[in-house]
Amino acid sequence: MTPIHLQLAAAKGLDVLHDPTTKPVLVQLIELWPLCFFPRWEMKDHKAFQTRCAALVRAPTQKPSGLVISLLLVQDLLCRAKSFPPDLEQYRLHLRALSRTTPFVQFSGAAVRHVEMRLKSESPDDALGSAQLTAKLCNLRSASVLVNVPANGTPKDQNCPVAPETVEQKTKRLVAYVSHAADKQNLDNLERLWTEAQDLFADEESRTTDNGPSTLRLYEALLNAFFQLRRPQSGLQVWNSMLNSGFEPTVRTWNIMMKSCHISRDINIMESMWQRMRNSGLQPDVVSWSTRIYGHLRVGDIREGMSALDEMGREWFASQNKRSPKSAAPKTTAEIPAPNIAILNTAVSALRGSRAHHIPNVLAWSRSFNIEADVDTYNMLLAVALNGGQAADAASILKRMAASNIEPNSSTFTILVNSMLSTTMLNDLTKVEQEAKIMDLISSFEECGLKVDVQGYALLIDRMLKEHENLAAAQSVLGHMVARGVQCTPHIYTILMTHYFDANPPALFAADALWNDIQKTKGHTLDVIFYDRMVEGFARHGDVGRTMAFLNRMSKEGKRPGWLAMMAVVQCLARNSEWDRVAQIVIDCHKQEGLLSVGLRGKKGQKDFWYYVGKLADNELYDSEHGKEIFAIVEAQREALGM
Incomplete structure (x- = not known):
């Protein structure tokens, strides 16, 4: 009897954990697992079992x-x-170890299909419902019967039945998982969570007065996650599902939808949503105004952005004038938000760069409402002045900070260091002197009470490697960062890996060592940029095995590679004359299947990719098994891209 048979028994209503015909089989399975990991059954350390399961x-x-x-x-x-x-x-502790691991299983689209077919082949007449069971296996939660173990080791109320998960509990769990998937940039997991959420939304209980608010929060979490991962079509599916289920958008919902327009750079749609929110009778909050103002100033028209600032001010003044002079209520009302520091900083942030000459107009507007600049405001103004080469303005800003008793923070350090390193300060120094100078710079800021944040450390490491090729100095900065308890970020890992791949000769052993360290780091998170660089780096140096391993890993984690990374993959395979794999990658790119089931990211390098594949189709792939199919794919892509 196998786990499939246990599932069939459960489907017939048997209590597998208690039934005398199934319990011995379950025990045999539990005792068999460790033999797959260890030479013999020595499971005193259940954490080791959890580690092996997780891997x-x-x-x-x-x-x-x-x-x-x-x-x-x-x-x-x-x-x-x-x-x-x-x-x-x-066996409780070891089953708990399993229970902690399986909720984080990450299957690519191809892996999901493999599991489904495997279940179907082993289940007579598909009695298990392989598709539905596969979906459950991809979204498992911790088992509630394994929790609540007191210090004496006896489970509390072990024979009491566990109540089924309520709609509110399901929505809270899904909201947490959706947030986790978005943070991990795992589009595959997010799509599966959306499928599970649709089953919940179909339940009438999710639309009751008690459960409605938590269901709406799940809708909002899905909207935010899909737009964050650049999946607007999926976001619109969620939006339409929400409306069709009878839910009315809240201010928070409208804020998410308006912010999505920043990504698509469609300010007309943002303004249309603003008007729909106002027409529905909802009062915008500070986030609503910030989102609208930022959209106009950063992406749209400056005049419209300034008009939105003035409109907010007028509405607030009008609300204050309607109040009774004798009223003991506070000066601001809950209904009409007052212009505040958040609005000021949003506007200044939107105008940084080529539009910085409009910042004085925003500052003049803020003075009408007695809004005092904070450290974030001063930091942005300082960065603008230094980036524009206005040293005198920068000095004046620092003086105003001091006069206003505004303490500089770690961001101030980063801005100042960025400006200092943009000069020739380190050019005439030896590598040893450069290292000493940088460490002295960090010490001098710390003596003034400033802490270096992770962005500051990343900046120093990046400059030491890219501009001065000073690995020793970069490692000293990294060591200082670790000693201060600052967590390394994917950005810093990417900087280091890029340096190792670009070195002459390439430092592949160092790259391997860093990768091993990353895997040992508890709770590490890696982004798509890091994986792109890993794929590109190994591909550039002809390592087909590790190139495909990292591409596989991206697919499994639901991360979409960029077109430049895929160009590097195809070129690497072509240099090694692996034409069948080249053809499969091209077909996967076109159909978004296999390793590319989650799609590709962005447009940079897309035309170059298909131009290169076109050359292969006309030459090396011409007489291959997939030659005609590749040629047709290239023609279709060229037409779609206007090449």
């Missing part, structure tokens, strides 16, 4: 092993169990 379920693959599927199937049984048998108590 197994997160390994990038398009064909998850039978062991992985076995682990997930048993976890699903645990999730459905209502109580935990006392005679299985010796």
Whole structure:
């Protein structure tokens, strides 16, 4: 009997954890698992078992092993169990280790299809419902029967049935998972969560008075996540589902939708949404005004942005004039937000760069409402002055900060260091002297009470490597950062990896060592830019194995590679005459299947990619098995891109 048979037994209504015919089989499975990881059953350290499980379920693959599927199937049984048998108590900690691991399984689209087909082939007449069961296995939660173990080791109320998950509990869980998927940039997981959420939205209980607010928050979380990951079409599906379910957008919902227009750079639609919100009778809050003002000033028309600032001020003044002079209420009302420092900083931030000459107009507007600049305002003004080469203005800004008793912060340090390193300050120094100078600079700021933030450290490391090729100085800065307890970011990892790949000769052993350190770092998060650089770096140096391994990893984590990374992959495979793999990559890019099931990111390098593939189609791939298909794909892409 296998986990499939246990699932079939559960489908027939048997309590697998308690039934005398199924419990012994479950015990055999639990005792068999460690033999796949360790030479013999020595599981005193259940954390080691958890580590091995985590590595197994997160390994990038398009064909998850039978062991992985076995682990997930048993976890699903645990999730459905209502109580935990006392005679299985010796296995509780190890099952809890499994339970902590499986909710974070990350399958690519190809892996999901493999699991579904595997279940279907082993289930007579698809009695398990392979598609539905696969969806459950990809979105498992921790098993509630395994929690609440007191200090004496005896589970609390172990024989009491566990209440099923309520609609409110489901929505809270999904909101947390959606946020996690967005933070991890895992589009595959997000799409699966959207599928699970649709089942919840179909339940009438989700639309009751009690559950409606939490359901709406889930809609808003999905909207925000899809727009954050540049998936506007999916975001619109969520929006339409929300409206069709009878939910009215709140101010928060409208804010998310308006902010999405910054990404699409469509300010006309943003303004249309603003008007729809106003027409619905909702009063914009500070975030609404900030979003609208930023959109106009940064993306749209400066005149419209200044007009929005004036409109906010007029509405607030009008609300104050309507108030009774004898009223004891505060000067501002909850209905009409007052212009404040958040609005000022939003406007200044939007005008940084080529539009900085309009900032004085914003500052003049703020003085009408007695808005005092804070450290963020001064930092932005300081950056504008230094970037424009206005040293005297920068000095004046620092003096005004001091006169206003505004303490500089770590961002001030970053701005000043960026300006200093843009000069020739370090050019005539030896590498040893450069290292000493940088460390002295950090010490001098710390003596003034300033702490260097992670952006400041990243800036120093980047400049030391890119402009001075001073690895020793960069490592000293990195060591100082770690000693201060500052967490390394994907950006810093990317800077270091880029340096190793660009070195002459390339420092591939150093890149491997850093990758091993990253994997050992607890709770590390890596972004698409880091993975792109890993793919490009190994591809450039002809390492097909590791190039494809990192592309696999991106697919498994639901991260979309850029076109430049895919160009590097195809060129690497072509140099190694792996024409079948080249053809498969091209087909996957076109159809968004296989390793590219989550799609590609951006447009930079897209035309160059298809131009290069076109050359291969006319030459090396011409007489290959997929030659005609590749040629047709190239022609279709050229027509679509206007090449």
